[in-house]
Amino acid sequence: MSLLAEIMTAVASLLWPLVVVVVLIFLLPVFKRFLSQSDSIDVEVVGARISMQRASEELRKQINDLQDRVNELEATQNIGAADPPVVPDPSVPSNTVLWVDDHLENNLYERARLAEAGRRIVQADSTRSAMERLRDGGPYGVIVSDMSREENGRLNIYAGLDLLEQVRNAGSDTPIVFYSSPGGLSSVREELERADNVRYTASPSELMRFLNVHSDN
Known part of the structure; x- marks a missing residue:
């Protein structure tokens, strides 16, 4: 009985990782479709619905503008000192x-x-x-x-x-x-x-x- 119990324990320890691998294999095409269709997925921003890709582009524009303002502020604070x-x-x-x-x-x-x-x-x-x-x-x-x-x-x-x-x-x-x-x-x-x-x-x-x-x- 002890040998059988050890075999069952060993099988059980391998079962969950195997289940996870099988699930990931089946879900991989779903993940790929999700990533490829991100432009068709909408999010709500201040009452308006826009695509995730558009939301990402708008956020990037805001970050770009913020960086420009930071550079302008640094230039005014370090006139003649900042590296060109x-x-x-x-x-x-x-x-x-x-x-x-x-x-x-x-x-x-x-x-x-x-x-x-x-x-x-x-x-x-x-x-x-x-x-x-x-x-x-x-x-x-x-x-x-x-x-x-x-x-x-x-x-x-x-x-x-x-x-x-x-x-x-x-x-x-x-x-x-x-x-x-x-x-x-x-x-x-x-x-x-x-x-x-x-x-x-x-x-x-x-x-x-x-x-x-x-x-x-």
């Missing part, structure tokens, strides 16, 4: 952006706003792939990069500086904006201050100012 937008090489189309980040999903909003402003975005997830993009698909008007990346199987907290060094050694003066967390930037602030044609920020609104993106683009 980056200035691309006149011979390079200024609408081309090379975005380097090993977690591109963290910057969906920022890249969406750049796309709305007419910028063409090319993505790279490592220093190596970024240099390949520069060699094969460049030149670019500006490079946006994080500072810390997992590369070659290990975390490199100075991956951004490595990219800066390799870009300059390749003879390129392409402007680089480092967009990373305050902690990731604090330890390299002096190096970035000494570098030419470089900006750095942890602020989405300041990033847009550096890239000269605003609501009326």
